[in-house]
Amino acid sequence: MPVDAEAVVVSNTRLPGGYSVLEFRAPELAALAEPGQFVMVRASRCDAPLLRRPYSIFDLVRDPDGRPAGFTLLNKRVGVGSGLLYDAAPGAHFCCLGPLGRPFTLVAPPVEAWMVAGGVGLAPFATLAPALAARGVATTLFYGGRTSADIFCLDRFERHGVRVVTATEDGSLGERGRVTVPLQAALEAVPPERAVMVYACGPEPMLKAVADLATRFGRPSEVSMERHMGCGLGGCYSCVVRVKTQDGGSRYARTCIEGPVLRGDEVLWE
Amino acid sequence: MGVDLSVQLGPLRLKTPLMSASGCFGYGVEYAGVVDLASLGAVVVKGLFLNERDGHPPPRIVETPSGMLNAIGLQGIGVHRFVREKMPELRQLGATVIVNVCGTTVDEYVEVSKVLSDTEGVAALELNISCPNIKEGGISFGCSLAGTRRVVSAVRRATRLPIIPKLTPNVTDVASFAAAAEEAGADAVSLVNTFLAMAIDVEARRPKLSNGMGGLSGPAIRPIAVRMVYECARLVKIPVIGIGGIVSAADVLEFLIAGATAVQVGTANFVDPFIWGKLEAGLRSYLERHGIPRVADLVGSLQTGSAR
Numbered sequence: 001m002p003v004d005a006e007a008v009v010v011s012n013t014r015l016p017g018g019y020s021v022l023e024f025r026a027p028e029l030a031a032l033a034e035p036g037q038f039v040m041v042r043a044s045r046c047d048a049p050l051l052r053r054p055y056s057i058f059d060l061v062r063d064p065d066g067r068p069a070g071f072t073l074l075n076k077r078v079g080v081g082s083g084l085l086y087d088a089a090p091g092a093h094f095c096c097l098g099p100l101g102r103p104f105t106l107v108a109p110p111v112e113a114w115m116v117a118g119g120v121g122l123a124p125f126a127t128l129a130p131a132l133a134a135r136g137v138a139t140t141l142f143y144g145g146r147t148s149a150d151i152f153c154l155d156r157f158e159r160h161g162v163r164v165v166t167a168t169e170d171g172s173l174g175e176r177g178r179v180t181v182p183l184q185a186a187l188e189a190v191p192p193e194r195a196v197m198v199y200a201c202g203p204e205p206m207l208k209a210v211a212d213l214a215t216r217f218g219r220p221s222e223v224s225m226e227r228h229m230g231c232g233l234g235g236c237y238s239c240v241v242r243v244k245t246q247d248g249g250s251r252y253a254r255t256c257i258e259g260p261v262l263r264g265d266e267v268l269w270e
Numbered sequence: 271m272g273v274d275l276s277v278q279l280g281p282l283r284l285k286t287p288l289m290s291a292s293g294c295f296g297y298g299v300e301y302a303g304v305v306d307l308a309s310l311g312a313v314v315v316k317g318l319f320l321n322e323r324d325g326h327p328p329p330r331i332v333e334t335p336s337g338m339l340n341a342i343g344l345q346g347i348g349v350h351r352f353v354r355e356k357m358p359e360l361r362q363l364g365a366t367v368i369v370n371v372c373g374t375t376v377d378e379y380v381e382v383s384k385v386l387s388d389t390e391g392v393a394a395l396e397l398n399i400s401c402p403n404i405k406e407g408g409i410s411f412g413c414s415l416a417g418t419r420r421v422v423s424a425v426r427r428a429t430r431l432p433i434i435p436k437l438t439p440n441v442t443d444v445a446s447f448a449a450a451a452e453e454a455g456a457d458a459v460s461l462v463n464t465f466l467a468m469a470i471d472v473e474a475r476r477p478k479l480s481n482g483m484g485g486l487s488g489p490a491i492r493p494i495a496v497r498m499v500y501e502c503a504r505l506v507k508i509p510v511i512g513i514g515g516i517v518s519a520a521d522v523l524e525f526l527i528a529g530a531t532a533v534q535v536g537t538a539n540f541v542d543p544f545i546w547g548k549l550e551a552g553l554r555s556y557l558e559r560h561g562i563p564r565v566a567d568l569v570g571s572l573q574t575g576s577a578r
Binding site for chain 2: 001002004042047048049050051052095097227228230231233234235236237238239240241251252257270
């Protein structure tokens with residue numbers, strides 16, 4: 001069950017490109033969180049903005065004794081709410097409702113984990129990577145952005161032994177092109193007897209491309225969907241995504257409670 | 271001092287005047303993990319047709335100043351699945367269940383109402399003649415006095431459950447619709463549903479909602495809703511349920527003083543699903559501070575004479 005934590009900003013680290021990493025102290029929420037889950041953040045106590053916005057939980061923070069102490073969010077300054085978060089000073093309070101949503105399915109060896117991230121879509125993988133590392137899963141991160149300014153926090157992954165492959169559309173870091181270029185090459189190269197699970201988070205065209213590639217190469221995939229969300233609890237029916245049904249039809253599923261993580265081959269991409 | 275929060279809604283006694291607004295609380299069961307459903311005056315569930323409905327493509331909501339537009343399009347599981355899949359849990363949780371009834375025809379309102387009349391645990395029916403987001407039915411009945419009378423009197427003949435038409439504010443004189451509903455046999459009226467509205471993405475020069483237009487809710491509409499509740503409560507004898515932009519106990523009080531017997535909370539539940547306890551505590555503290563023993567004593571207590 002989620003809690004509405006009065007989360008206190010511990011630090012707000014600005015990154016290039018309008019991104020920042022906010023660390024919050026919220027032990028009760030952190031104790032419940034699993035990789036791929038999200039929180040609904042209320043950026044203002046007034047009506048501007050009125051609604052909360054969903055954020056993937058980025059890192060889980062532990063105190064020196066190893067107990068859950070808080071979490072971080074990866075924020076990109078876009079509108080009013082994300083601007084308030086970008087400007088937040090240590091000591092500021094924000095109501096954070098969570099953890100919410102269906103987490104990623106954790107694979108176990110010998111299955112390998114390939115995480116595919118675009119831009120702020122990196123966020124859920126910072127908790128997925130250590131959870132997989134703890135199980136001894138061999139993990140690769142395919143990380144794409146428009147330019148090198150969209151690529152950051154690689155140390156968080158390398159420290160857990162994650163192999164990192166980067167791609168930028170302007171070629172300023174890693175391979176030139178979309179992240180699906182190195183992903184497709186890897187899917188072509190890996191022998192069929194090596195089991196691979198593909199996890200993806202990022203812009204929807206990227207998710208569709210990754211899910212289609214995984215399916216084409218016979219690999220299972222899970223995608224973390226982003227939608228306009230009103231409540232995060234299944235009350236408003238705003239955040240729907242079209243999914244296939246067993247009878248060959250389709251229906252709208254609420255990403256807040258049936259997702260945000262869905263099977264890539266289950267989504268009916270628009 | 272113990273205060274009495276119970277209110278009488280026609281034949282229905284409610285523990286408190288606080289109800290969830292239809293379409294803003296799923297089927298109630300979604301909130302069972304964060305709210306004691308039995309503590310609410312009533313749980314008003316999402317609107318139901320006879321059959322399942324897909325709803326509109328996303329984007330279905332957009333935030334606007336102090337409010338939001340929605341065009342969900344009444345996605346729903348239909349009354350039969352609701353009775354089978356949701357009612358047992360709602361009953362077990364002790365919720366007072368009011369079902370929002372939809373129809374594209376008068377017959378459909380009647381059919382849905384009959385199914386629910388035969389269902390153990392349904393306390394009342396709210397008739398959705400005011401959804402701005404669907405092409406047939408709904409608001410087309412609620413925007414004509416004759417249509418309102420037809421739906422209400424047909425359902426009246428089909429059920430013994432209390433019936434509560436939910437009125438649209440998208441008319442010139444909402445009080446005349448409350449009066450028409452009363453004459454046709456309604457036990458109470460609820461108002462307001464959302465205001466038909468629009469928001470445009472100027473870069474793309476396209477509507478921000480896939481459906482083009484949607485319904486405006488939230489604090490932005492509260493003063494208009496309070497005025498409309500005030501007008502209706504002065505005109506009709508049946509109880510009025512106030513809806514529109516409530517986010518605090520003071521907002522609840524505003525509606526009660528204007529003449530509402532109970533209120534519904536919608537958009538604010540999205541912002542804070544734990545709001546119910548806070549509203550109830552705020553009501554209690556107000557009543558204690560003013561030495562008023564029963565919340566019902568506040569209903570319609572607006573003072574309009576000179577203050578001095």
